Amino acid sequence: MAAKTTQADSWRSRLTCPRYNRCDVVRRGSATTTTPGESESNEVTITISDFTYSVPDSVPAGAEITVTNSDEVGHTVTADSGDTFDVAVEPGATVTFTAPESAGEYAFHCIPHPAMTSTLVVE
Numbered sequence: 001m002a003a004k005t006t007q008a009d010s011w012r013s014r015l016t017c018p019r020y021n022r023c024d025v026v027r028r029g030s031a032t033t034t035t036p037g038e039s040e041s042n043e044v045t046i047t048i049s050d051f052t053y054s055v056p057d058s059v060p061a062g063a064e065i066t067v068t069n070s071d072e073v074g075h076t077v078t079a080d081s082g083d084t085f086d087v088a089v090e091p092g093a094t095v096t097f098t099a100p101e102s103a104g105e106y107a108f109h110c111i112p113h114p115a116m117t118s119t120l121v122v123e
């Protein structure tokens with residue numbers, strides 16, 4: 001009876017969360033600081049906030065990509081096809097993975113939240 005609650009619970013928490021309030025909380029509590037003016041081309045970072053990926057316009061092939069999850073639920077960065085990349089990021093956590101070695105556009109999604117999609121452009 002309770003076997004299929006996982007995804008339903010995820011959606012329920014999404015629907016009941018005050019989206020903008022949570023965003024403020026996340027900003028205030030963030031330990032990450034960004035220094036403006038530093039070369040951002042070397043900073044390859046995907047940020048997940050409010051169930052949305054923020055992805056650089058493009059990343060170098062084979063780059064180490066840092067994924068930061070600012071949300072209060074876990075997310076994944078999972079390539080739509082193949083096993084090019086598939087990492088899970090716990091709430092508030094940061095993980096890294098290696099960008100594909102071949103240039104191209106890699107669509108990806110979040111496993112628990114299929115509505116979360118984006119594309120990693122590797123050049």
Ligand SMILES: [Cu+2]
Pocket residue numbers: 074075076110111112113116
């Ligand atoms: Cu997600």
